[in-house]
Structure formats: structure tokens, C-alpha cells
Amino acid sequence: MELGRFVVDTHVHPQRHAVNFEAQDDDADYTNLAMLMHTAVPADEATDDDKVVVFDNSDRLVYDMDRYGVDMCVLLPAFGMTNGINEMIMEDHPDRFVACAQAQQTKKDALRGEEEWSIDKACEEIDYWLEKDGFRGIGEFLPYDPNQEEPMTWRERKPQLRKVFEVADKHDVPIRWHPGAAAGYSGGGLRKADKFPEYQDPMYAADIIPEFPDVDLIFEHGGVQGHWRYNVERALIVAAQFNNVYLEVGLWWEDLLKRAFNDPNVGPEQLIFGTDWGASMVANANHNSSDTSIDFPPLRWEQYEKRGLPAHQPDYWGTTLREMQKYALFNNLPQDELNLVMGGNFCDLYDVDPPHSRLFPEYLDR
Numbered sequence: 001m002e003l004g005r006f007v008v009d010t011h012v013h014p015q016r017h018a019v020n021f022e023a024q025d026d027d028a029d030y031t032n033l034a035m036l037m038h039t040a041v042p043a044d045e046a047t048d049d050d051k052v053v054v055f056d057n058s059d060r061l062v063y064d065m066d067r068y069g070v071d072m073c074v075l076l077p078a079f080g081m082t083n084g085i086n087e088m089i090m091e092d093h094p095d096r097f098v099a100c101a102q103a104q105q106t107k108k109d110a111l112r113g114e115e116e117w118s119i120d121k122a123c124e125e126i127d128y129w130l131e132k133d134g135f136r137g138i139g140e141f142l143p144y145d146p147n148q149e150e151p152m153t154w155r156e157r158k159p160q161l162r163k164v165f166e167v168a169d170k171h172d173v174p175i176r177w178h179p180g181a182a183a184g185y186s187g188g189g190l191r192k193a194d195k196f197p198e199y200q201d202p203m204y205a206a207d208i209i210p211e212f213p214d215v216d217l218i219f220e221h222g223g224v225q226g227h228w229r230y231n232v233e234r235a236l237i238v239a240a241q242f243n244n245v246y247l248e249v250g251l252w253w254e255d256l257l258k259r260a261f262n263d264p265n266v267g268p269e270q271l272i273f274g275t276d277w278g279a280s281m282v283a284n285a286n287h288n289s290s291d292t293s294i295d296f297p298p299l300r301w302e303q304y305e306k307r308g309l310p311a312h313q314p315d316y317w318g319t320t321l322r323e324m325q326k327y328a329l330f331n332n333l334p335q336d337e338l339n340l341v342m343g344g345n346f347c348d349l350y351d352v353d354p355p356h357s358r359l360f361p362e363y364l365d366r
């Protein structure tokens with residue numbers, strides 16, 4: 001049985017990086033790969049000297065969609081992935097994908113030392129892509145200076161983010177906010193992500209959301225990456241405060257799902273199914289059934305450094321759709337509520353027509 005009438009994964013990476021090991025000085029590990037990936041060159045433009053290339057991986061994506069009954073996906077660029085490759089993938093499958101835009105070229109130019117990064121240049125690039133068909137949001141992540149050396153304060157960061165919100169407002173598209181970052185990328189020292197306030201604390205969002213009442217905000221992974229214990233609760237506090245704030249719950253486990261579904265100020269109207277399909281993370285199951293709140297989560301997507309880099313395509317949907325199913329089964333979740341999370345809320349957020357009208361709950365005003 002499919003998990004819903006219309007099933008959409010709102011967090012998908014249809015591009016994959018490949019490392020040219022012969023062009024490396026060091027052995028590939030999480031530490032140097034994370035940086036190298038940001039400057040990846042599209043495979044069809046690459047030469048033998050390019051250390052990392054990025055390629056269209058949509059054949060595997062479409063295969064998995066057909067296997068697991070996923071009707072549509074939101075395509076996201078991250079690291080060295082390009083908006084251009086996502087555009088080509090959408091042209092090949094116009095009914096199955098929409099995409100978010102990110103300032104990928106501005107970031108690459110800055111990392112290669114070719115042009116200094118600025119928020120205005122980043123916003124211009126995002127604005128350019130949002131003019132095009134199929135681009136309906138901003139992300140993954142909020143644009144930042146990849147050469148930033150010192151941690152930024154919220155006072156410094158907020159004027160930058162305000163400009164990004166203005167672009168979202170102009171195009172009437174949702175904005176994505178990514179609290180925390182995968183632990184495998186840490187590699188010693190202060191992680192890049194930890195330099196920016198939005199990664200440190202989802203609560204900063206509550207300081208800028210009221211300025212943009214028409215912009216919907218999505219917490220990527222619902223705050224579950226990195227310092228999840230802290231970030232998930234704080235993301236939920238923001239969602240409880242603002243009806244235009246949504247959480248991606250695709251990587252959550254049953255207990256966490258319960259926390260959000262049971263909160264009358266959040267509930268299924270503000271949750272969406274987004275995983276991280278295409279990312280090189282694997283799931284880890286903790287088979288202990290400890291009740292303590294300090295145990296490692298029962299099902300956790302993370303980069304496990306000791307296992308090494310995954311060479312296979314981790315199976316996101318087999319695991320995550322089953323976990324949603326498990327929550328629905330054990331908690332008697334009405335299908336109408338699950339349908340909102342699996343696709344209904346996506347249609348509103350990303351301005352996509354579902355296959356038919358009246359598929360999702362709506363009630364007449366009395």
C-alpha cells in the first residue's frame with residue numbers, strides 16, 4: 001500500500017559527486033571532501049585535473065520513485081551541485097520535479113578566489129533562477145560567505161538574511177532554514193556551519209519571520225541534524241508560534257513524530273515529508289529500547305566516520321517511509337492527516353496542483 005494519495009519528498013539531491021582519487025594529494029575523507037565538494041565541476045565540463053565532479057543522478061532517483069511510490073520531489077542543490085543540472089532534470093521530467101535555487105556559482109567563484117562573495121551577488125543569482133520555470137523555493141541552506149573566518153553574530157547576519165527573505169517575498173516562494181549540520185563533516189576545529197547563527201539556533205528565525213508574514217519558512221530536517229536534541233525542540237517552539245513555519249520530518253523517528261503531531265500548535269498542518277535522498281548518509285539503528293532521554297536515537301541518519309564513505313546509494317525511502325508508516329499504524333493516525341504531511345502541505349507551499357481537487361482535508365465555514 002502506498003503511504004498516501006499523493007506522495008512527495010521535499011528534500012532530494014538528484015546530483016552526486018564523484019572524486020578523482022588520482023588528482024588528490026590526501027586520502028579522501030570527510031574533512032577534505034566536504035570542502036572539495038563545494039568546488040565540484042559538472043562532469044561534462046571537467047578535465048583530468050578536476051578533483052571532484054558532479055553529475056546527474058536522476059536515473060537512480062526516478063527508479064527509486066517508481067519502486068517506492070513517490071510521485072514528486074523537490075530538487076535541492078547543495079555543496080557543488082548546480083542549478084543548471086537540476087533545470088535539465090526538470091526539463092526531462094516536468095511532472096515529477098520542482099526545484100529550489102541557491103547561489104552556487106557565487107559560492108564557487110569565492111572559493112576559487114575569482115570574485116569576492118557578497119550577499120547582493122548571491123541574491124542576484126537566486127533571483128535569476130527563480131525567474132525560470134520550475135524553481136519554486138530557496139535552498140538548501142541560506143546563502144553564506146564560504147570564506148567567512150570568524151563566527152558571525154546574529155546582529156551581523158540578520159541584515160544579510162533580510163535580503164534573502166526579500167527575494168523570497170518578491171517571488172512568493174518558501175525559504176529554507178537549516179539548523180545544525182551533519183557530524184561527520186566536523187573534521188576538527190570550528191565547523192563551517194557553526195559560524196552562522198541560523199545553524200546554531202532555530203529560534204533566531206522568530207526574530208525575522210514577523211517582518212515577512214507572507215514568506216513561508218521550512219526548517220530543513222526539522223532541526224534533526226547535528227544538535228538534534230536542542231534544535232528540534234527549538235524549531236518546534238518557533239513552529240508553534242507561527243503558522244507559516246513548517247518542519248521536514250522525513251528523517252524523524254517515531255518518538256519525535258509523536259512530539260510534533262501531538263502539539264496542538266503544530267500538528268500535521270505544519271509538517272512535511274522531506275528526507276535527504278541522494279545525500280551520502282546512512283541510517284543507524286539503536287536496538288536498545290532505553291527510555292532515558294539521553295540515549296542515542298533509535299533510528300539516526302548521520303555520517304558515521306568509522307564506517308568510511310558510503311559508495312552505494314543509501315536507501316532513504318525504504319527506511320523513512322516505513323518509519324512514517326510505523327508512526328501511523330501505532331498511533332491510529334487518520335489518513336487525511338497523513339496525506340497533508342505526505343503531499344498536501346507541499347502543494348500549498350510550492351504552488352503545485354495535485355492530480356485532483358478535494359484530495360486533502362478542507363471544511364466548509366459554517
Ligand SMILES: [Zn+2]
Pocket residue numbers: 011013076078140276279
Ligand atoms: Zn540535504
